Amino acid sequence: ICAEGAHYAVQRAAGIMGLGRRQIRHAATDARGALTAEGVAAALAEAEAAGERVIAVIATAGSTAVGAFDPLQPIAEVCRSLGVWLHVDAAHGGGFLFSAVLRQRLAGIELADSVVWDAHKMSRTGPLCTAVLYRDERACNQAFEQEASYLFHDKGLPGFDFLHRTVECTKAALGLRWYLALADQGEAGIARHVEACVELTRQAHALIEAQPDFECALRPEANILCFRLRDGEVDELQIRDALIREGRFHLSTTLFAGRRWLRIVVMSPASRLQTIEALLCDIRSRCPSA
Template sequence: MSSPRPSLAAAYDPEHFRRLGHRLVDQLADHLAGSTRREGPVLPWAPPATNVERFPADFPEEPSGDFPALVSRVLEASHHLHHPHYVGHQVSAPLPLAALSDFASSLLNNGMAVYEMGPVATAMEHNVLRWMAGVLGLPEGAGGVLTSGGSAGNLTALLAARQAKAGFDAWNGGATAGPPLTVLVPETTHYCVSRSTRVMGWGAEGITPVSVDARYRLRPEALEDALAAAKRAGRRPIAVVASAGSTATGAFDPLEAVADFCAKHGLWFHVDGAHGASAALSPRYRHQVKGIERADSVVWDAHKLMMMPALITAVLFRDANRSFEAFAQEASYLFHGQDSRRWSDVALRTLECTKEMMALKLYACLHVLGTKLFADSITDTFDQSRRFAERLQASGDFELAVPPDCNIVCFRHTPQGVPAAELDALQLRLRESLVTSGDFYLVQTTLGGRVWLRTTLINPLTTDEDLEALLQALRRAV
């Protein structure tokens, strides 16, 4: 019987792993402690070429043994999302317990194409999804899958909508097997929806825009006109996509009115709740998603307001059987309720074949930390965004774009003496100054043809004092 080479045996040695693991946890804990104490920059800014040089592909032939040194360099040069001055993109400061779960998941490596490859993770996913569906108020019999991000999630939901509403077998016959299709979407919808319809072969008119109001929410009264315009263009509308927490401003569309419209016209009702579906967990802000329980499908990212590492996206269906139809080999109207496909073989219902143990992180945190932690975090974050908006309005030298619906706040600095024509350029300079210095990390967006600074208050450790410091830093940077 042959033995593994000594180098391979050493690479799998449990005691070596134990020593490295202890050292790694110490390094990560020190990093977490320093970040939460606001030490160092949020982002140690360096141009791309510099980091390419810092991490070259000059890999040695023999073991180097310098994993701790490499981790130290990675920690030093990476973006520090646990720093309370991180108020940038919709990416969470992950719960440490979730990171430890990720550690276990990576070692176990139970890919989830079929049940026998991931028996525990499959069961956890099934029950986490049932819990999430219940939080949203979806009926008994709802279910779905976890997938890799909101873009994949929205595509999965729209594929199911196509099978349910197209009236022809687009999966086998292709996009030209019937009339060209379209979905009605608010003008502010995330670009991944347009990308999804183009991937499905519908072209630029695969989305039909619906106008929004002054707060960037879909105007329900504009839906009839959008439907008529789509039909005049020779398109068959099959769905309406509404936002629960849009990307630019965090706007929540009037979901009940959209549900009424979809019911009237026999359209699929999809809610892109990647960011804002988590509001359903908060007793104070649950009203923001009223009507989501009537959706045919919902996308909900746990790696945003639920403090999970990326990526964990739930694609929830009012009728769990619809989750099979996104990637079904036959149209739904051919099955006649006789389909015997198993929920436990997850690859039947996702883009992924091999899929990591996504549910382990979320299940572990819900099981160990309890659901109230998540409800409290969302409530506190939404509360804080409203206090920040009030501070901006009272400042005299900042302008608020719109009152926030959730934890996204858009504003601009308007100091005296700066002409209106120069304010856009000023916001760009201010952001660049703060980001490259590492003092804060925030982003920008364009609303109404003007440039605005955009903050996502997503780190639970960010305080009102941190936000006041942000305003002072912007004032100094003029």
């Protein structure tokens, strides 16, 4: 059970597990596309009435499209009361935990059974650097425990054996990148970066909302901002493709509330409000009616 706007990896995981997309149930969401505890409870009740077994509820801390945060605390309470596994996709928003100012947006994440967190999103590492965290490490060990005559010889040796905890047999030590980022900048340094990105996104929202010819999809909760020209004849995909080809700006688009929006993610410490102003001017120049 997840929101309709959950990351596409949910469908991919269902396919890899052999469940199929039809086994994904979408719970009701609010105007931001975020799950609600009431929606999750209703979806669980519907599944029980249909005789279906729910493997997990997947909540999101920083949705990919618009950066919305699900209310983790009440969702966790619903899941715990029914004995349902709660997984939190904090791939994007996990970096907020470094900030004393922002971490309340993830209140309740400590109640999750598992969490995924991408350090390359907001924690100043290069890709790929991802952690999967478990409330009880035995869950991970039991999921991947197996025997192979050509592996797993030295079970009695001290140390950490990745072979028992990953899908891949051979895997790079991704955590080293995270360690080096923390060693270089410390938690306080990463917190300053996260807070600066969120503040610049807030300023960009105020700037765009003040323009008569632009509109924003939502007030940003994170460092993701979706906006568009008010002119309904403008093709956002064409604008985005032209900007990418010319190499001056990097942005994407997304569908939200039935409309196509330009989407920016503020992650570079070199970004300034002047960068956003220049982007708006460039977009206007491509639209004669703007």
